[in-house]
Amino acid sequence: MTQAAANDADRTYDVIVVGAGPVGENVADRTSAAGLSTVIVERELLGGECSFWACEPSKALLRPVIARAEARRVPGLRQAVAGPLDVAAVLAHRDEIVNHWHDEDQVGWLDSVAVDLIRGHGRLDGPRRVTVRTPDGGTVRLTARHAVAVCTGTTTALPDTPGLDSVRPWTNREVTSADHAPERLVIVGGGVVAVEMAAAWQGLGSQVTMLVRGDAGLLSKMEPFAGELVADALREAGVDIRYGASVASVFREGREVRLTLGDGTLLAADEILYATGRSPATRDVGLDTVGLTPGDWLPVDDTGRVTAVDGGWLYAAGDVNHRALLTHQGKYQARMIGDAIGARANGEPVDDAAWGAHVSTADHTAVPQVVFTDPEVASVGLTTREADGSGRRIEVVDYDIARVAGAHQYAQGYRGQARLLVDLDRGTVAGATFVGPGVAELLHSATVAVVGEVPIDRLWHAVPAFPTISEVWLRLLETYRDRHQPRRRPPAHT
Numbered sequence: 001m002t003q004a005a006a007n008d009a010d011r012t013y014d015v016i017v018v019g020a021g022p023v024g025e026n027v028a029d030r031t032s033a034a035g036l037s038t039v040i041v042e043r044e045l046l047g048g049e050c051s052f053w054a055c056e057p058s059k060a061l062l063r064p065v066i067a068r069a070e071a072r073r074v075p076g077l078r079q080a081v082a083g084p085l086d087v088a089a090v091l092a093h094r095d096e097i098v099n100h101w102h103d104e105d106q107v108g109w110l111d112s113v114a115v116d117l118i119r120g121h122g123r124l125d126g127p128r129r130v131t132v133r134t135p136d137g138g139t140v141r142l143t144a145r146h147a148v149a150v151c152t153g154t155t156t157a158l159p160d161t162p163g164l165d166s167v168r169p170w171t172n173r174e175v176t177s178a179d180h181a182p183e184r185l186v187i188v189g190g191g192v193v194a195v196e197m198a199a200a201w202q203g204l205g206s207q208v209t210m211l212v213r214g215d216a217g218l219l220s221k222m223e224p225f226a227g228e229l230v231a232d233a234l235r236e237a238g239v240d241i242r243y244g245a246s247v248a249s250v251f252r253e254g255r256e257v258r259l260t261l262g263d264g265t266l267l268a269a270d271e272i273l274y275a276t277g278r279s280p281a282t283r284d285v286g287l288d289t290v291g292l293t294p295g296d297w298l299p300v301d302d303t304g305r306v307t308a309v310d311g312g313w314l315y316a317a318g319d320v321n322h323r324a325l326l327t328h329q330g331k332y333q334a335r336m337i338g339d340a341i342g343a344r345a346n347g348e349p350v351d352d353a354a355w356g357a358h359v360s361t362a363d364h365t366a367v368p369q370v371v372f373t374d375p376e377v378a379s380v381g382l383t384t385r386e387a388d389g390s391g392r393r394i395e396v397v398d399y400d401i402a403r404v405a406g407a408h409q410y411a412q413g414y415r416g417q418a419r420l421l422v423d424l425d426r427g428t429v430a431g432a433t434f435v436g437p438g439v440a441e442l443l444h445s446a447t448v449a450v451v452g453e454v455p456i457d458r459l460w461h462a463v464p465a466f467p468t469i470s471e472v473w474l475r476l477l478e479t480y481r482d483r484h485q486p487r488r489r490p491p492a493h494t
């Protein structure tokens, strides 16, 4: 039964989940599957940021931009896609993907997995208790027999730049739901949201200017060549990327946003997007009632229990625990956490050894991510910088993907780069990064290799089909082998 009555007095459930983004939904699904009565509290739309203002709409905007760029590299097809995109059709498709910002599909799914829904703003109210302020002004008081899971996600972190309050800056919400391409769009930031949205809106007709602080380049948390290749392509698409650029002040005059940069440069735009990272949505969830500080992230152990709270009843999953701000990784945590809550409540053993059924071990060593730009960036596990500080003996193996036969078939003038990090003591892959058109679907092979700790010797038997871009695996193995077993020179023929 969903949509529990708004002012249904006090109610008791086995499990209360606050926040019905992709992560909260999955926690609730698993606790319900364990036979626990479960209620989920959501103040906006079921499906959360990801479904309506992040992953889904952003990928809908990017897909035609990437497809067109790729088609333009295929001889014989290039001429057919020389023109501009049909922006109205792209936006209409985006609207369909987000179901016009309605969540009845998710409500139906919740019903099918026997989870109750209460619409409203949830706040902790002491141990195991949650109070919900409902849209009609009512209050529902909930008590959990076993667990409360906070899955409230994040919002855009905005700096305190003078004037920012008054300009109505775009965040991920406006940039993914806009109904037209602004003529001039300034993007502050050089991370994942910034590069994806720069690619999308430049492709849809805006003149994009990126203001990137410092000199670390784009995508600074990834291998440096990732940001470099993406920057090259963005520039070729017409994006103006300015490094070492900060916004000193900003104001809106009429419809125009006026900026003064740190070096005194003046800039004008129609909209300004802040893609400057995320803040936990914990300011108003009653953390103070359980001894925590409002606005903080919620660090957890590997079974998802909030470490700073006694009693083991409070869990946090997804963005809000700050482990990996990605939908798939949050949903992975949710499955483990939901099952761990179920095991504990049912008096069953908790399998909390590394890689066990109730722990999110992969959060530490094997987080996959794809950046959906042209070229795509796909990475999992350690980067070279992380390896440097890890104390592990790591060897870096690089290969130019353009030299792979599958890449020649894929696109004329293919540009791409692959990097494997080999753990020399274990003889396994510790990390991988692929940059290039069409590499997103290569990533899961690397994730399996990292999580499965597949020995390099065994990887020789995983034969990539010819002529696919996956043959880069073979070239990486050959590069590694030839370094360790230099070719011997055959004797001269006499």
Ligand SMILES: Cc1cc2nc3c(=O)[nH]c(=O)nc-3n(C[C@H](O)[C@H](O)[C@H](O)COP(=O)(O)OP(=O)(O)OC[C@H]3O[C@@H](n4cnc5c(N)ncnc54)[C@H](O)[C@@H]3O)c2cc1C
Residues within 6 Å of the ligand: 018, 019, 020, 021, 022, 023, 024, 041, 042, 043, 044, 045, 046, 047, 048, 049, 050, 051, 053, 054, 055, 056, 058, 059, 120, 121, 122, 123, 151, 152, 153, 154, 172, 176, 193, 281, 284, 285, 317, 318, 319, 320, 324, 325, 326, 327, 328, 329, 330
């Ligand atoms: C532009 C953009 C693009 C992205 N693209 C990708 C991508 O392609 N792939 C990927 O893996 N990740 C992507 N991400 C990250 C992804 O969106 C997040 O990792 C994911 O949404 C986290 O899910 P969550 O359930 O933890 O939080 P959210 O999706 O933020 O959901 C939290 C939910 O909790 C609700 N809530 C909050 N407080 C309360 C309260 N007090 N009471 C009741 N309900 C409450 C909110 O309304 C919301 O529905 C992207 C992020 C952005 C900003």
Ligand SMILES: NC(=O)c1ccc[n+]([C@@H]2O[C@H](COP(=O)([O-])OP(=O)(O)OC[C@H]3O[C@@H](n4cnc5c(N)ncnc54)[C@H](O)[C@@H]3O)[C@@H](O)[C@H]2O)c1
Residues within 6 Å of the ligand: 159, 188, 189, 190, 191, 192, 193, 194, 196, 212, 213, 219, 275, 276, 277, 278, 325, 326, 369, 370, 371, 372
């Ligand atoms: N395809 C995907 O998987 C995908 C897509 C989008 C977002 N996400 C996730 O969402 C999260 C948020 O993305 P994001 O791009 O907002 O964060 P991010 O941490 O990737 O990048 C933030 C950027 O803003 C800059 N910045 C921070 N504060 C600033 C300030 N005060 N002034 C100027 N610049 C500042 C940083 O230097 C960095 O370049 C990330 O963790 C990301 O993994 C994932």
